[in-house]
Amino acid sequence: MLIKDKNQKAILFVLISFLFFLMAACSDSSDNSDAAEDAEDIEVNEDQTTVAFIPQVVGIPYFTAMEEGGEKAAEELGAQFIFNGPTSTSAAEQAQIMDSLIRRNVDAISLSVLDSSSTNPMISQAKEAGLSVFTADSDSPDSERDIYVAQALxxxxxxxxxxxxxxxxxxxxxxxxxxxxxxxxxxxxxxxxxxxxxxxxxxxxxxxxxxxxxxxxxxxxxxxxxxxxxxxxxxxxxxxxxxxxxxxxxxxxxxxxxxxxxxxxxxxxxxxxxxxxxxxxxxxxxxWDAFDLGYLVVWAGVQLAEGNEFEEENDVPGLENPVRYIEEEGVLLLGPPLLINEDNVDDFDF
Amino acid sequence: MFKSYVPKPGRREYFTILLVGVEIIFFSLFADNFLTASNLTQIIQNSAELAIICIGMTLVIIAGGIDLSVGSILGVVAVIVGNAILLGLNPILIVFIAILSGLVLGFVNGAIVAWLRIPAIIVTLATMNIGKALVFMLLGGAWLTGLPPVFNGLTTYKILGLPVVFYIVLFMYAVFYYIFTYRPFGRHVYAVGTNPESAKLAGINHKMIQIATHSILGGLVGIAAVMYIARMGSVEMTVGHDLPLQVIAAVIIGGTAITGGRGSLVGTLAGVFFITIMKNGIVIMGIPSLWENSIIGTLILLSLTFDIVMQKRVEKKKLMTV
CATH class of the missing domain: 3.40.50.2300 (Response regulator)
Known part of the structure; x- marks a missing residue:
């Protein structure tokens, strides 16, 4: 496709700059659908409970620590953990990934909500398909989610x-x-x-x-x-x-x-x-400790998928403090906020 | 040596300079603390990277091309520079590496455009995405933070009260203005952008011009990447995502014709200042930043319309004289 005509070129340019504005305006940089395609390739093991978590964005140390925590929990609980999210914060891409996860038939899906209006319909869709859906890290209280795994209130x-x-x-x-x-x-x-x-x-x-x-x-x-x-x-x-x-x-x-x-x-x-x-x-x-939060996400996912009820105080193997469950709001609480200062800043790797 | 090959800046450029003047007066009147030494210094510091990259983009666009991948090149080079700093390499060597890696990435763009004859807008759209993925892979899930302040002098050091980057920008514009206006290379770039076929008939190697302009742009982005590191002290995952829009906007608002063949560095510099002053003034006035994009977008459309109208008038005049 060779463009020789100058007018054609100008029109093409205007179109492309519009594209840029759209991208910049909604920050839904739809230029990267790789993540959604990756999700299609995931093998779901039928014998294991599969818990998926969709972060707001992959590639930042915070969500990487959650991924590591989740993997540790999956290993200890004998479950499978799928961690998949957009490469730049995008609710539209989160919805795409959710869609493909529903079709993959995982047992429990969790996500960190970016924009509730984009992902709430997907949460309903997952519920209809009979999956356990919960939010973690960022909530959407007006959705049909089962619980919210909160890092701290x-x-x-x-x-x-x-x-x-x-x-x-x-x-x-x-x-x-x-x-x-x-x-x-x-x-x-x-x-x-x-x-x-x-x-x-x-x-x-x-x-x-x-x-x-x-x-x-x-x-x-x-x-x-x-x-x-x-x-x-x-x-x-x-x-x-x-x-x-x-x-x-x-x-x-x-x-x-x-x-x-x-x-x-x-x-x-x-x-x-x-x-x-x-x-x-x-x-x-x-x-808060992101590693522990990831751990709790997988633990909670397994409990939901197996149909276990939460107690008011839950002992989670692998976590130091008991985890509180606030029934009326459906919140599973990791604990009080963590204060980071010069004394403890070297103790974490996220 | 000083025979001018291409037209000196004309009415279109003065219009942009006038626009910057109006903008400065407007913000001086309505935004408190706008006209202070520290704020003006900040504007200069924050516009330096954009200004340097825009030199290259002006060349590329005048030669009839475009480059959407500048943000990704900046990202890749910034990651390389960041890692080189962590390795403790000599700062001069690092600058050299930065320019060289930018040059190589720009060369790849230019080579594909020239030799495979694919439109630049398509090629660089592709390399933009490849570059984004590359940055992501190179960073491997973590930001580059806590870089030793090797290049901090660029932001903190001042000569005669003005930040050192100001002089770097001025020097670069002077050098390229000279090359562009007084050397054959400049004339060739204009010729290729105006009409590649007749440039070819006139014995100009238009493929080399395309490759050269893209490579120069890449090298300049390499320099900008060093400035970015000096200013930010860290490299984030989304480094440079907004950059192509800003660079192209500055060049177009500065009066360079998107169809190639017309434009100047003076106009581009005015365009750069127009955009950075706009961004700064909007925050100081307390207007939500979302407006910034729509203002810049409107101005791009106005500039394009203005250019088309002017071109039609010139063509009409030509017809009448014939």
Whole structure:
């Protein structure tokens, strides 16, 4: 196909740039359907209980740690674990993968919800097909999911972050929030609880701005943080909500020479925040043990597939603390948030 | 030595410069803290990579091609540079490696376009996706973080109050402006972009021009990758995903004709500043960043329409003189 006519070329260009805008606008970069194709190739072993987990994105250390935890649990419980997700955060691709998993007839499907409106119909479809479906890591309460495997209660996470940040800035001042995509359920829920906590406990702390980084990218977070600090030069603290925005936000503060002056906190994995804790830009980060969360996902999947009921307190072999089940909300809770600081940052590998 | 082979920047370029001027006045009036030394420094720092890459993209587009894979090339080179830093290689050697690997990737694009005669838009769409997969594989599930600050001088060091990257950008534009305006190579690029057939009849090796422009673009992306690392201090999985849109937008808004044969580096530099100032000003005014994409998109369409209308008028004039 040789294009010689200049007008044809111009038309082609306009079409392609439209394509780019669509991709950028919905951030559903549909340029990568490999993951969905991979799912087609998975062999489902009929003798074993098969539990699948669809992360928001593959390739970041956090979900890789969940994958490792899940694999360990699968090995110990004699189950099969399928870990498959989009290569850049995309709810549309998650739905595609779910679709192929339903056709593969696995026993239990779990997912970390990105955009509930895209995946809720798939959850219903999986229920119709008679599978156990549950959410993990990020919830969609209005879907037909069986349970939600929670890393920590969203409320605890939001409150804890604000408490730690308030302690760092002596309970008063201005803070800015830099989040990932504006449509991601769990990030928005945390921000709501942060606001709630501030209103109730810290009247002297004010949120000056909430920014969203494009595609959750760290580079975009860097410029958003820089520009936020330009607009509000007296900002005392920055919250990097999504793990992927932490390097950008911390780097922005470091480059501005404001380490120690502007507090940076967020939900970042130990590996992500380590260089910044070492350089003094960040004092603390809040998260949970992703390895344990992955472990719990597979354990819960096996229980659901085998039709076992959850107790109020469950002893999970392989996990230190008993796991609480909150029946009215259908939440299986890993435990309280994990505070990461210079003392324990070296103890994890995600 | 200084005989001008191609037309100097004309009315179209001045229009973009005017646009940047209006933009600066607008944000100075309506965005607090926009017109401060630290913010302007930041704009320069954040536009450096885009500015460098846009030199190459201007060449490629004027020669009648396009390159959608710049983001992926940046990603691959950034991963290579990151690993080289972790290995503790000599910084000068690292810069050399960066340019060379960019050059090779650009050469591959150019060679496929020229020798297999496949349209550049298709070739680079393919290599863009291959590059994304390559970055993913090279990173192997983890980000490159905690890189030693070997190149931090690029962002922190200042000469006469201006960041050192500013001088690098200025130097690169001066060099390429000279080559482009006063050397035969520049004229050949324009000739190939205007009409490949007559360029061929005039004895210009249009395949070499295609390969050369793509390779130069690749090499420049290599330099930009070093700047990216200096600025970010880490390499993320989605590195460079937004880049092709921004680069092409800057070049088009700067007055380069997407059909090839027309455009200039002066206009491109104005286009680069237009886009980075827009991104910066939007945040400082507190407008949601989503608007940025639609504003840039609208401007691309306006630029294209403007070009087509102008071209029609020129053709009409020609007919009348005949």
């Amino acid at each position: 969203d409320k605890d996470l939001g409150y804890e972050l604000i408490d730690r940040l308030a302690a760092q800035i002596d309970n008063e001042g201005k803070i800015g929030i830099i989040s990932g995509e504006s449509t991601v359920t769990n990030l928005n829920t945390w921000i709501e609880y942060m606001e709630e906590r501030l209103e109730a406990e810290y009247p002297d702390i004010e949120i000056v701005d909430i920014r969203y980084s494009q595609g959750g990218s760290s580079e975009s977070a860097l410029t958003e943080a820089q520009d936020l600090m330009t607009r509000h030069q007296d900002v005392d603290g920055l919250v990097a909500v999504s793990s992927t925005t932490i390097p950008g936000v911390a780097q922005a503060v470091q480059q501005a020479g404001k380490a120690g002056e502007v507090a940076v906190i967020g939900y970042g994995s130990p590996e992500t925040v380590k260089p910044f804790i070492e350089s003094g830009v960040m004092k603390e980060s809040i998260l």
